[in-house]
Amino acid sequence: MSSHYRRSGLRKIGTTLIKCFSSGMISGPGLALLSRFPIVETFIYRYPVNGRPSAFYRGDWYVGKSAAVTVLEPPSGPHIALINSHMHAPYALTGDAAYACHRAAQAWDLAGVARRLERQGYAVVLVGDLNSRPGSLPYRILSNEGQLHDSWELLHGPSDPLEVAKMSPQDQVDLAATTCDSTINTWRAQRAPTEACRLDYALIGGAKLTPVDAGVVFTERIPDVGSYSDHFAYTATFEMEDKPEAIKEVARKRRPTTTESTIDATTYETSTLLTVYDDARALILEYLDTTSRHQKTYRFYHFVVSIILFVIFIPVIIVVSYQAPWASVIFFIVGCVVTVTGVIDGLISFLFGRNEQRALREILMQIGDRERYEKSVAN
Structure with a gap:
């Protein structure tokens, strides 16, 4: 080869x-x-x-x-x-x-x-x-x-x-x-x-x-x-x-056919296409308003809470280390897990969440462009 x-x-x-x-x-x-x-x-x-x-x-x-x-x-x-x-x-x-x-x-x-x-x-x-x-x-x-x-x-x-x-x-x-x-x-x-x-x-x-x-x-x-x-x-x-x-x-x-004799093939195609545009737009808007917003908001709050807990854990670990050293190790591990997962969720919220929403909004604009053109041709 x-x-x-x-x-x-x-x-x-x-x-x-x-x-x-x-x-x-x-x-x-x-x-x-x-x-x-x-x-x-x-x-x-x-x-x-x-x-x-x-x-x-x-x-x-x-x-x-x-x-x-x-x-x-x-x-x-x-x-x-x-x-x-x-x-x-x-x-x-x-x-x-x-x-x-x-x-x-x-x-x-x-x-x-x-x-x-x-x-x-x-x-x-x-x-x-x-x-x-x-x-x-x-x-x-x-x-x-x-x-x-x-x-x-x-x-x-x-x-x-x-x-x-x-x-x-x-x-x-x-x-x-x-x-x-x-x-x-x-x-x-x-x-x-x-x-x-x-x-x-x-x-x-x-x-x-x-x-x-x-x-x-x-x-x-x-x-x-x-x-x-x-x-x-x-x-x-x-x-x-x-x-x-x-x-x-x-x-x-x-070319698609219709049983309605009063509707020609071009009109039928345009009507079907506009219905597809409406369905796609509705699905994307629903996702943006529910799942996408929930995911982005939840991960942002997780990030904020993890940072607050990280700040709180620092003095707690210092105090506990003098009285129960092994307990301070547990607090340290828990604090690391909370902080790392929070930072990851924060990155997902800030970077991925915004990227996904922008990509979907771009598709919404493309649907709008195609819809306007098809309507102008039909008229």
Whole structure:
């Protein structure tokens, strides 16, 4: 292997290039690519809103969740911009542990990246564990704001979650492409069958690519180990369209339809988009007014109290050291713990808290900009 490949994070096995992406401060985002096509260029976009450093036991903030972009050169047709991402995990369906605001913010950034790449003429494909169910706000942001199309639904149509919940575990995989929380998966065997869901995707932007096949793979088990991962893998095969007439026809067929004959496609698209903007804005504002403010305020007060206790502990330790030396050691240890944790919380409040709030306010401004433009075009 040449030093050039090692320095660029590339490895080559036969005709296959393996690209690993680096981000975060511990293990990295876990994003990689295997390609037989030449790699033209790569870059990685690290999400500015990505969990909290205090949730060290979850790790999302420390691994630097990102969107990795690789531009590939196929034998014919336009270059392919492959976006690989792993969005923030949900640790509950509702509440603060769901991290719904974080995934919505990441989806907004991801939609912007995909939209800009598509406008530059690339055939865009977004793949990865997006930790978002079909119909969720992040999914709708990617579909409407990012103009990305779900390869599975293009082939098989949308699935009714209530019907999927009634299917057998095998049918959930085969007919609904559920990749997560399947009872067939040994890492999720204790889950209820109704929890199985689809979180892994191959979304395509524009009309240069057409899916011809899709499904779930790596469902078999490793002997004496179990399933390969807690998620099954999603696979999709595409055909490349390079003729302008064919591309226009594909784009026409993918435009959304409505049962209301009085509403044309453009009006329907704008209305749907404005609804997505309203939902995203409401979610971010709610997070800023509740969780973010609470976290920042609580940690600030913890910092102030710890400093006060530190000042109080100094004379206490001095006095106690003359009467009960071992007790002074205990006071010293407790004082150190209180002070260190307070200072850490203070840093999180001052630095991380402000950074997260500013990043979310920036997204709110971007939503406002897009909303004003869409309304002006509609009028």
